[in-house]
Amino acid sequence: MTEHDLFYLLALQRINGVGAIMAKKLLTHCGSAEAVFKTKSSDLAGIDGVGTVLLKNLKDPSVFEKAKAEIAFIQANGIEVAYFQDQNYPERLKQCIDGPVLLFSSGTINLKDRKIISIVGTRQITAYGTEFCRKLIEDLAPLDPIIVSGFAYGVDIVAHQLAMEYKLQTIGVVAHGLNQIYPKAHKKYVAAVEQNGGFMTEFWSSTNPDKENFVRRNRIVAGMTEATIVIESADRGGSLITATMANDYNRDVFAVPGRTTDKYSQGCNNLIKTQKANLLTSAADLVYIMNWDINQKPKPVQKQLFVTLDPEEQKIYDYLLKSGKELLDILALHCDFPVYKISGILLNMELKGVVRPLPGKLFEAI
Incomplete structure (x- = not known):
């Protein structure tokens, strides 16, 4: 995002009556924040939620001075700015209709x-x-x-x-x-x-x-x-x-x-x-x-040469060595543990580096 684009986005944010949802409607219709200010009122009037008051507010020249002052603050303090369509904007927040148009971070x-x-x-x-x-x-x-x-x-x-x-x-x-x-x-x-x-x-x-x-x-x-x-x-x-x-x-x-x-x-x-x-x-x-036992990328942990397992962990480990890959529910059944409990035991074993999760809620011994 260029400083030029940021200037007009900031100015758009200062228009009274323009929140995140309305800003996105205007940006989608016009293509850019600069274009919003340069588009004829008659063309904007067809946008859902745009009335005579908002059209009048879009003519407020004071928003540009406010935008200029905010850019000065951003530059002087090393503030990062993320536009809602940029790669550095939180991916999940892009899915929220009322997510902010701009996010400032330090x-x-x-x-x-x-x-x-x-x-x-x-x-x-x-x-x-x-x-x-x-x-x-x-x-x-x-x-x-x-x-x-x-x-x-x-x-x-x-x-x-x-x-x-x-x-x-x-x-x-x-x-x-x-x-x-x-x-x-x-x-x-x-x-x-x-x-x-x-x-x-x-x-x-x-x-x-x-x-x-x-x-x-x-x-x-x-x-x-x-x-x-x-x-x-x-x-x-x-x-x-x-x-x-x-x-x-x-x-x-x-x-x-x-x-x-x-x-x-x-x-x-x-x-x-x-x-x-x-x-x-x-x-x-x-x-x-959260199903984080699938495709998870934990911090690298060096496997210990000699790992101490408690009796419950040893029982699960021995079963996995004998049976190979096994579903969580089947593992719980054969080892006689409730699912909620075996989930915690498997997490601890995974952190010890003796089991690994596989797609489909499968586990195997390492």
Whole structure:
């Protein structure tokens, strides 16, 4: 995308009444942002949703000065800009009709050929939620996923910190421009996040973290990822909005169950009860439901010369050596383990380098 194209795209964004959906309609009809401004009003009037007020707003000359100022900020601060049709724009977000036309980012983000999941939840994370999040990210680390969250208090910042601790790329999707950080208490994490991923937003540098922006932010968190995981939530909260959006985008949603008496498990329990989320008790649940045991590209792990297997793992390994390739369900039947349990055992064995998954939910010993 050239600076010339960016200039007109920014100007189009500043037109009152032009959101992501309307901008895409105009761009599709006219072919470019520049052409939108140069097309006759009579030709634009036939576009669904374009009325006299919007046609009048398209004549507002002040949008060009605002676009010029934003380009100056982008260039001065090394901000990356992704157009919704560009290769560097999140692939899954392209599928969302209301996905942003432009995304601004900072840091060292690399989305190419990566598993991307979002982890969200309450700002009042408990010890239970923290420990579950740690175990989840620790077990997923060999698969090298990108961890996306909203850089808020609670579950968000814990997820970002643990991702960095386990050497994973992490992305904070923020509800404001990249000239500031909210909450201010999290400024101390900015440099580390940018070294291990970065920040992403659809908002201009002039945008403050107003309440309505957080809901708009949540659709990016839900839309750009393969799966959304709710660690903890009360019966109402922003993470439940993110889960709803993920469902609307036909993404997988997972929720961590908790005791019925725990305030910050009520939202998760309700998601599971109403079948709006899969039950998540371990990384193995996620790997199994997402089918990541097929065509996965984990970080290279050197196989140990002498691997210690516990009795359950040894039983499965011996059966696979004798029978060769075997289906997960048949393996569970012959080894006398429930499927949910054997999925976790197989994941641990895979990380030890003694079994490998094959297409069609087959496994074989190495």
